[in-house]
Amino acid sequence: MITSTRLKRYLIGKPMKSGQIEGEKLSKLKALAVLSSDALSSVAYGTEQILLVLMAAGFAAVWYSIPISLAVLGLLLVLILSYRQTIYAYPSGGGAYIVSKDNLGVPTGLLAGGSLLVDYILTVAVSSSAGTDAITSAFPALHPYRVLIAAIMIVFLTLMNLRGVTESASVLAIPVYLFVASIFVLIVSGTIRYAMGDVHADVPQLGTTVSGISLFLLLKAFSSGCSALTGVEAVSNAIPNFRKPSERNAALTLVMMGSILGAMFIGISLLAYGYGIAPQEKETVVSQIAAAVFGRGAVYFAIQGVTALILFLAANTAYSAFPLLAYMLARDKYMPHAFMIRGDRLGFSNGILFLGALSAVLVILFHGDTENLIPLYAVGVFIPFTLSQLGMMIRWIRLRPPGWAPRLAVNTVGMLTTFVITMIFIVTKFSQIWMVFVFLPIVIWTFYKIHGHYRNVANDLRICADTDKPEIKKTTVVVPVAGVTRVVMHSLGYAKSMTDNVIAVYVGFDEEGIEKMERKWEEWDPGVRLIVLRTSYRSIIRPLIKFIDTVEWKTSETDYLTILIPQFVPRNGWENLLHNQSSLLLRAFLLNRRDVVVATVPYHLRQ
Known part of the structure; x- marks a missing residue:
């Protein structure tokens, strides 16, 4: 016990007082690092996802990545403007769940909330897998260990977040800003080299006619590129984590995040096209660009290192938003x-x-394959995107505050755009995302079952102050005994302090043992009647349950029936393994009895 407590203190730190919670709020710079790490990290694979789809039509189709990237950039602008309005309209946080529940009804709110919970779990799985891909791109020998590496990073992030928001933000902000700086260094250096004519890549010209290209393929590439927008909603979900004025700080953080993300995403897309980069199975697009600009020297490995780090730390966005959303659902009795x-x-x-446990399971099940996880990840967030925008539209129409028309226009554009993206995902990637449509109904059904349970509990526990009064009855206490010991003496003493109606019950397997027990009991004479139950089997549970059922039937109308179970407690926890746990089994069986009170009397061993 002492050892486990010390280990806990070492891993997550000393307990904090409730009054210190205000000190755990985030400044804009720390919040940008913690809540934007998911969105910013998607720069490392957003362009790559576009190119992976376009390569189906051949290398000549890669020029389409530029107009597609610009379209993704336009959608990012719409989302930033839309979620900025959501922040001011719902400063208590909760994002799509609260907006949808308030304006579209509880079922829609649960759909949004369930989608976000699933999305956050996938965020951790995708981020850890993508970070592992960056490491194995630089060190191919580590490729067979990618699942283990991802799992270790999930454990690390879980421990960091258990230490508190402020402490984890202080540590994680450094690599996030290093990543932003390194990507801008890569973009500027790569642009300079390209402008100076040092790049001689044979790339297709913009507007080149490509045979085999289709609208379906372009839409599929666009939807894949929209995976770079996941995480944009995290700021609006976590407004309570900001320092006051929380909504203003959250809105500024959202704008900063959008500006940085947009600049990095379009920069990487332009460099990938200009340098003639094609996606490879064992090397990421960012790795290829860095190698082409700097060679495989110290700068290359530095960029790969911080890229891997930010991909791992992108999961921290989910660690900030998931617990807060789960809290809100639990507060509404759906979790x-x-x-x-x-x-x-x-x-x-x-x-x-x-969150840590489920994401680790996903990484193991998918063998750390990022490409298989990203479509699930993206569709899980675009459903709440759409519902949130639709909810805000209903809000503006219903309330009509001053200046509501321009706000309605922004949310309408946002809703239509995200709805189209969601449908594109469903049509173009159904074979990869179909399980979302199986899992989400199960999640929502679970929400309703939990809510129903809490409603039933509340109804059962509710009393009428005028008519409901405590019912006073006598009590019959049954004490199962295994011999004449100090444990039994201690338990009988406690039982007799409650009532004189105490019965000791002993289960015997053979006549010799029964006679020995009866003789000892008679010699000891504790003033309690002993009832012996004979059984031809080796279990004490069945005859005890049968006896208790008989006593319960006789006493249920007049007395309470209390089963007082003696249990000795060794000094060291591991010593419990040396003793059978019949008392625990008996208690487990009896807890389901409606009219039986089960109590345990511990006796602490001194040696």
Whole structure:
């Protein structure tokens, strides 16, 4: 016990007082690092996802990556403007879940909330897998260990977030800003080299006619490139994590994130086209660009290092947003109340642990294959995108505040655009995302089952102050005994302090053992009647349950029936393994009995 407590303190730090929660709020710079890491990191694979689709029509089709990237940039602008409005309209956070529930009804809100929860789990899985890809691009010998590397990074991020938002932000901000700086250095250096004529790549001219290209392929490439926009909604979900004025700081952070993301994304797309980069199975597009600009020297490995790091740390966006969204769903009784509990470091630690565990399982199931995870990841966030914009449209029409018409126009454009993207994903990638349409209904059904349980519990526990009063009955106490020991003496003493109606029950397997027990009991004479149950089998549970059922039937109308189970507690936890746990089994069986009270009397061993 002491050892585990010390280990916990070493891993996540000393407990914090509830009054310190205000100090855990994020400044704009720290929030940008924590909540934008997912969106910013998508620069490392957004362009690559476009090129992977276009290569189906041959290398001549790569020039289409430029107009497609510009279209993605336009969608990013619409989303930034839309979510900026959401931040001011719903400063309590919750993003798409709260907006949809408030304006479109509970079922739609649960669809948005469930999609976001799934998306955050996939965010961690995709980020850790993509980070592993960056490492194995630089060190191909590590490729067979990519699942293990990804799992280790998930454990690291889980522990970091259990230490608290502020502490994790302070540590994680450094690599995030290093990544932004390194990508801009890459873009500027690559542009200079291209402008100076040092690049002699044979690339197709813009506007070149490509045989085999189709609208379906272009739409599929566009939807793949939109994976670079995942994570944009995280700021609006986590407004309560910002320092006051929280909504203003969140809005500024969102604009900064959009500006940086847009500049990096279009820069990487232009360099990939200008340098004639084609996607490869074992080397990322960013790795190829860095190698072409700087060679495979120190600068290349530095860029690969921070790219791998930011891809891993992109998961931190989910670690910030998932627990807060789970808290809101739990507050509305659609998730277990355990997600409402703040841990020692004032974070929602149960949500953090749950997120880490499920994402690690996904990485293992998909063998760390980023390409298979990204479509699931993207469609999971575009459903809430669409519902959030639609909800805001309904809000402006319903409330009609001053200046509502331009706001409605922005959200209408956002809704139509994200709806089209969602449909493109469904049509072009259905074979990869079909499981979302199986899993999401199960998630929503689970929400309703949890809500129904809490509603039933509330109805069962509710009392009428005028008519419902405590019912006073006598009690019959049954004490299962295994011999004449101090444990039994301690338990009988406690039982007799409650009532004189105490019965000791002993289960015997053979006549010799029964006679020995009866003789010892008679010599000891504790003033409690002993009932012996004979059985031809080796289990004590069945005869005890049968006896308790008989006693319960006789006493249910007049007395409470209490089963008092003696249990000794060794000094060291591992010593429990040396003893059978019949008391735990008996308690497990009896807890389902409606009219039986089960209590355990611990006896702590001194040696």
